[in-house]
Amino acid sequence: MFKERHKTREMEVKRTDIELIEGYLSGNGRDFEELYDRYKKLLYGYLNNMLPQQQSTVDDIFQQTWLKVIQKLPEYRCNNHFSAWMIRIGHNLTIDHFRKNKKFVNQISIDNEDAPDFPDKDKLVWDSMDQSDFEQALGQVLETLQEEQREVFMLRHNGVSFKEIAEIQNCSINTVLARMQYAIKNLKKNLVAWKTGT
């Protein structure tokens, strides 16, 4: 009995996103629940990192994103991954929020930024950091990154491809790769600063 139930569960897990979407559109509400459970953490984490310390805005945009996803599901074409498509909707709503609050996103300054220096003494601290330090600090230090870098890092960390990130951010892959390099270097620098307490 248990094995059978386990098998059914495994079969459910194997269903692709497009199968779940088709199932929902043909009248099965359970399929949407599964799709939602699969991606809610990704979107919530993404929005939390894009809008740190703004819990009510995050909740609001999270809800708006899903409402738009529900509304646009019949138009969804599986050229991209569902996650990338959903994040793009969330990204656009976040940008709208920034615009409404007149927070100007200056892409040029970020892309032309020089890579931070990393002196030898910091290298020693970096090497001495253990996994627990990392886990404790990474979430906090992410907030110090500039928006585009943080977004690229978060998306790549969640397995979104560079091509899809470029589509989300409406820029070239080279720009995305540059942002990713800066993000890694800045995070490294800030993690060392967090460890040394400076």
Next chain:
Amino acid sequence: MKSECKNYIEKILNDNAEQRDAFRAHCGECPECASLASDWNRMRNTAIPVSQVPLSLDFAVLAAADSALKRRVHRKVTLRRIIYYGAAAASVALACLVTIFPPDSTAKNHRVIAKTLDWSKFDKELFETAAAIEISHHCISIAGTPDAPNQNLPVIEEEQEQF
């Protein structure tokens, strides 16, 4: 960072199993790329803490999905009904029209056949047919019908018959 490193950065940051050999060889020669690869590897293996989605949001989203689904199903059923009822009404109306006003094509066919006939001897044929009908009526009045033969008709003798 050297110009050739640009070709490897995407491979390093993607870290696909298929591309691993290609950039590992490069990382052996380039300390900057080696450092980038090791830093990214360290970071991507660290879980970023994600706060739980509040239950109120779960309920709100799922309720919205449910009501959108109901609306969609209702719209489909209504559309199907409109199509069925519309088709039925159109069929009834068409049947009525055909009954009241028969199609013009039957009359047209008759006209086409009439044109192919030879009407030059129509008067003569009509007169002959009328005469034949008149004669047959006259004969019936004299001889009667098989059920009620005329009893006053003269009997023909056998001899005469033989002759």
